[in-house]
Amino acid sequence: xxxxxxxxxxxxxxxxxxxxxxxxxxxxxxxxxxxxxxxxxxxxxxxxxxxxxxxxxxxxxxxxxxxxxxxxxxxxxxxxxxxxxxxxxxxxxxxxxxxxxxxxxxxxxxxxxxxxxxxxxxxxxxxxxxxxxxxxxxxxxxxxxxxxxxxxxxxxxxxxxxxxxxxxxxxxxxxxxxxxxxxxxxxxxxxxxxxxxxxxxxxxxxxxxxxxxxxxxxxxxxxxxxxxxxxxxxxxxxxxxxxxxxxxxxxxxxxxxxxxxxxxxxxxxxxxxxxxxxxxxxxxxxxxxxxxxxxxxxxxxxxxxxxxxxxxxxxxxxxxxxxxxxxxxxxxxxxxxxxxxxxxxxxxxxxxxxxxxxxxxxxxxxxxxxxxxxxxxxxxxxxxxxxxxxxxxxxxxxxxxxxxxxxxxxxxxxxxxxxxxxxxxxxxxxxxxxxxxxxxxxxxxxxxxxxxxxxxxxxxxxxxxxxxx
Numbered sequence: 373x374x375x376x377x378x379x380x381x382x383x384x385x386x387x388x389x390x391x392x393x394x395x396x397x398x399x400x401x402x403x404x405x406x407x408x409x410x411x412x413x414x415x416x417x418x419x420x421x422x423x424x425x426x427x428x429x430x431x432x433x434x435x436x437x438x439x440x441x442x443x444x445x446x447x448x449x450x451x452x453x454x455x456x457x458x459x460x461x462x463x464x465x466x467x468x469x470x471x472x473x474x475x476x477x478x479x480x481x482x483x484x485x486x487x488x489x490x491x492x493x494x495x496x497x498x499x500x501x502x503x504x505x506x507x508x509x510x511x512x513x514x515x516x517x518x519x520x521x522x523x524x525x526x527x528x529x530x531x532x533x534x535x536x537x538x539x540x541x542x543x544x545x546x547x548x549x550x551x552x553x554x555x556x557x558x559x560x561x562x563x564x565x566x567x568x569x570x571x572x573x574x575x576x577x578x579x580x581x582x583x584x585x586x587x588x589x590x591x592x593x594x595x596x597x598x599x600x601x602x603x604x605x606x607x608x609x610x611x612x613x614x615x616x617x618x619x620x621x622x623x624x625x626x627x628x629x630x631x632x633x634x635x636x637x638x639x640x641x642x643x644x645x646x647x648x649x650x651x652x653x654x655x656x657x658x659x660x661x662x663x664x665x666x667x668x669x670x671x672x673x674x675x676x677x678x679x680x681x682x683x684x685x686x687x688x689x690x691x692x693x694x695x696x697x698x699x700x701x702x703x704x705x706x707x708x709x710x711x712x713x714x715x716x717x718x719x720x721x722x723x724x725x726x727x728x729x730x731x732x733x734x735x736x737x738x739x740x741x742x743x744x745x746x747x748x749x750x751x752x753x754x755x756x757x758x759x760x761x762x763x764x765x766x767x768x769x770x771x772x773x774x775x776x777x778x779x780x781x782x783x784x785x786x787x788x789x790x791x792x793x794x795x796x797x798x799x800x801x802x803x804x805x806x807x808x809x810x811x812x813x814x815x816x817x818x819x820x821x822x823x824x825x826x827x828x829x830x831x832x833x834x835x836x837x838x839x840x841x
Contacts, residue, residue, distance in 0.1 A: 376510040379405045383515045384489050387415025388692045389683030389699030390517035397703040398480040405483045413473045415519045420539045431458045432569040453547045491656040512678050513706040520644035520684035528640045534617040535638045548636035555641035556583035565725040568604040575605040588734045594785045646685040672702040721790035729793040732781030738771045746772040750825035752786050756817035763787045768822035776834035777805040
């Protein structure tokens with residue numbers, strides 16, 4: 373065994389959680405090694421997930437808008453459109469991101485180690501280089517931030533040629549004429565609406581009655597209305613019994629209601645599980661829970677003292693934004709560095725078409741917890757900017773406590789939702805009353821005016837209740 377090289381902190385994985393953790397620890401004066409097995413930094417988020425899919429989404433929006441404005445442009449997408457042409461600028465974006473991260477690691481003196489890691493003990497990690505050379509590194513503070521990979525249901529024969537998962541879907545050469553999407557979660561909803569906007573005939577199939585079931589029904593119904601108006605098909609309450617490529621021209625999806633869906637391609641979006649197979653975490657005394665994830669406590673520490681985990685390996689919310697903050701906090705907690713005020717509420721962003729975003733608790737959750745809560749809704753077709761831009765299919769909802777002042781949650785569906793939510797986030801974390809949206813003068817015309825309209829609705833309800841009592 374070679375002589376271990378000691379660091380104050382070892383970080384395994386260079387995705388959003390690992391990168392932020394390494395930089396935070398190094399800036400605090402700790403010696404840090406960041407271990408990454410691939411040549412590119414950023415993990416699945418950068419290389420196969422967030423950035424590629426959002427790049428495709430931007431072009432899907434352009435295609436959709438050109439079709440909607442047929443009087444201004446006679447636009448038609450060619451039938452043999454290569455998928456790569458719809459993800460233009462991706463390489464530029466990825467290279468720029470990789471260069472930025474490398475410079476940041478160099479600037480903060482994080483030692484980047486390229487190789488495959490595995491635990492030898494709770495404090496020792498062996499890294500094997502691409503040439504087969506092995507070196508052991510040791511630390512009393514180790515962060516696992518190795519991300520996740522698509523769950524592979526045993527009855528779905530993903531072959532990455534006709535049946536894809538969420539990591540391989542963008543490797544398709546050409547835009548298919550039809551696509552079946554299995555699942556109703558975030559990834560399924562994003563890809564289903566993006567491909568439908570590109571003119572692909574998409575059928576979503578899921579065992580639940582509505583997609584995105586963690587949101588209120590009025591938001592998911594708005595999403596579904598837009599999806600079906602674009603030509604998409606939703607099959608809820610449906611269990612898939614068999615999927616297969618027929619060897620000639622179609623993927624066949626058989627359902628328990630006796631129906632059969634034929635499509636050129638299929639996407640299986642059945643959730644994700646932690647990337648720990650090669651880590652041999654059992655050597656450190658760790659094991660996965662029943663969901664295939666690593667359990668952590670409030671400090672993001674695993675059941676093994678000194679070993680922390682952050683990002684997709686610990687499961688929901690599985691957002692890049694949340695992973696970054698988890699990584700930073702894990703580094704602080706591990707090295708006993710003050711991490712500042714930690715806000716428990718973080719926004720969720722779903723980059724479907726239309727976008728959805730939320731923060732705090734939903735109306736459904738609020739009614740279950742508090743009973744008669746106050747709810748104000750502003751629809752984009754009643755907002756001047758929505759009418760001008762044609763972004764009519766959207767809404768903003770504010771949920772307040774039984775006093776009609778305390779903000780509990782904000783939910784938005786419609787274009788710009790993931791940006792607009794931050795206005796509500798600032799009010800929520802500063803414990804501002806809902807009245808702040810009325811006392812604030814918003815630019816006119818903007819979609820942000822929806823905050824004022826929804827807040828006015830709540831204040832009006834509050835006055836009526838007050839006059840009755």
